[in-house]
Amino acid sequence: MSEPKELSPSFEPTEQNSQGDLPEGWLQVQSMDLDAQGVARKPDGKVVFIDGALPSELVTANTHRKKNNWEQASLVAIHRESSQRVRPGCPHFGLHAGACGGCKMQHLHVAAQVAVKQRVLEDNLWHLGKVKAETLLRPIEGPAWGYRFRARLAVRHVIKKGTVLVGFHERKSRYVADMVQCPVLPPHVDAMLMPLRALIASLDARDTCPQIELACGDTVTALVLRHLEPLSAGDIAQLRAFAAKHGVQWWLQPKGPDTVKLLDEGGEQLSYALPDFGITMPFKPTDFTQVNPHINRVLVSRALRLLDVQKSERVIDWFCGLGNFTLPLATQAREVLGIEGSEALVARSRENYAINQAAAQGQRPLAATEFVARNLFEMTPEMLVADGAADKWLVDPPREGAFALAKALADIEQARIGAEGADPLPAGAEGWTPPQRIVYVSCNPATLARDAGLLVHLAGYKCTAAGMVNMFPHTAHVESMAVFERA
Incomplete structure (x- = not known):
């Protein structure tokens, strides 16, 4: 089991309930960690991670794992209950033997879940990347139940x-x-x-x-x-x-x-729609698609609104998958390049582009769009330059993030400004220009923060906005979005 990670408090303890005033054995829960455990401190300062405890609660807990500077414990009793504690919506949720492990936060009001996840995003950006967004975006929320497609x-x-x-x-x-x-x-x-x-x-x-x-899908x-x-x-x-x-x-x-x-050929094809863009996305059941279609529609619309693509612009969609962002981008841009590591997904993206281009008869056709398969975890400045300049980028990586891509961009900028120890500019980079704006969609706030640090401190960008996306209500999973502009 990995070591628990302490976050800075999401809820600050009040002065009258500081740890020193509590009865022996009681703990003041100050925050929640990335595994939805309550975080408290003993009088000696030792951190205790408590399953089932919520921020602001006064509890007693049974320690079952000890390390030098932290302990893990299970909730024994709640002496002051959080106003945000709610009755779980599923009988299989809880700390009891045999409880389902699919959800971790059903005992916390969904609005408070959003607040905790927003704080996780802010804390990661600052503590890991030393980045603070100029504007906090309003969280994207949707149905709390029946969402997992x-x-x-x-x-x-x-x-x-x-x-x-x-x-x-x-x-x-x-x-x-x-x-x-x-x-x-x-x-x-x-x-x-x-x-x-x-x-x-x-x-x-x-x-x-x-x-x-x-x-x-929408109908299958x-x-x-x-x-x-x-x-x-x-x-x-x-x-x-x-x-x-x-x-x-x-x-x-x-x-x-x-x-x-x-099992039996024929029948209706599995697909989902992005109605804001007139796009339909056929897919196979083993293809990667977002778990929550209600949130995905809003996510795509907000990402493209923030990117603000003009009809004269070229856009690159990194980690494009099936074309979830690429095809909507093709309704707005002059030219789009979608790059993805999986050959199978690239083939599916091309098929989806052709289907939607054919369906656009009589309306504005999709922009010229190319799909390329490439290992984006081995990106280099030379490869970046070879892909050509783009006005805007959409980046939507897996949990590992987009480190190689951000580093390649940073290396080019460091070479351009003549930073000490920087490698020389790659061939052809003299006329290559970095994107003016990047919208980064993340499913891991830690890797987003790491990559944001590179973009802000080495690649010449500022983080103009960031916000969380509650793609997985009742779980500790944090989806988010950040916007970077050339400084």
């Missing part, structure tokens, strides 16, 4: 219990939680959990089906069944009957993700 559900036939479990893993455990409902899943999928358990129990292959991957619900042995004719018949009854589309995965195929 993508999920990887573990499957386990438990012979001793005589049942099949389908759901997320238990808290801090490899065991599958015994879930009968899941209100963060769309209602029609939530209602399918028990029928899915019965279905798997009825299969000949019930012991060799470890996973069901869920992917919901796809279920990908991972099976370690060939399915019998009877099993196939059972899957077809389930699909007909529950209105789902079965895909089968006998080996790796590249082996995924439809």
Whole structure:
């Protein structure tokens, strides 16, 4: 287990309730950490991370792990409850044995969850990147329940219990939680959990089906069944009957993700729409798409509004994936380049571009758009220059961030200003100009902060705005967005 990370307080303790005034053994919870644990300090200053505790609460806790300068503990009693504590919306959430580990914050009011995550973003930008945004963007929020259109559900036939479990893993455990409902899943999928358990129990292959991957489009619900042995004719018949009854589309995965195929060809294609731009995005259930489509629509619209692309401009979309930002950009720009590490996603992006270009007949056609496959974790200044100058950048990396890209941009700037120890300008860089504006969409505030530090302190940018995006309500996951302008 990784060492807990302390954040600066999200809620400051009041003077009358300072630690020194408390009864022996009581703790004043000051903040929440990245794992949604309450953070308190003992009278000697030692930090205690407390499962289940919320900021501003007075609690007692049972320590179960000790280190030199921190401890981990479980909540024993709450002596003063936070005004933000709420009744969890799911019976499987909690600290009890067998509790589901899919959510971490259901006991905290969703508005307070947003405030905590916004503070996590600000703290990371400052403490890790020494960057402070000039403006804090209003958080992007959406439905707190029924939002999770993508999920990887573990499957386990438990012979001793005589049942099949389908759901997320238990808290801090490899065991599958015994879930009968899941209100963060769309209602029609939530209602399918028990029928899915019965279905798997009825299969000949019930012991060799470890996973069901869920992917919901706007009108199609796809279920990908991972099976370690060939399915019998009877099993196939059972899957077809389930699909007909529950209105789902079965895909089968006998080996790796590249082996995924439809059980029965035909039927409606899995897709989602971005109505603000007249774009429809077909995808396969194993392609990366955002978990929360309600937030994704707002996220794309805000990113493009902040980027403020003009019809005369060239834009690069780094880590473009299926084209979630690229195709909307192509409705506004003169020219767009989408760069992605996966050859399969680049191929899908080209297909999606062609589909949407054909659908744009009679309206403004999409801008000239090229898609390229490249390992963006090995980016160099030479490669950056070879891609040509762009007026604006959209950057949407995975959790690892965009360090190589930001460093390449910083290296060019350091060479240009003749900084001590800088490498010479790469060939062709004399006429190359950096983007005037960058919108960076992040799913990890720590790597965003690291990259922001490079952009602000070495690449010649200022951070004009930043804000959090509550893509995953009730979890500790922090999605965010930042805007960088040439200083």
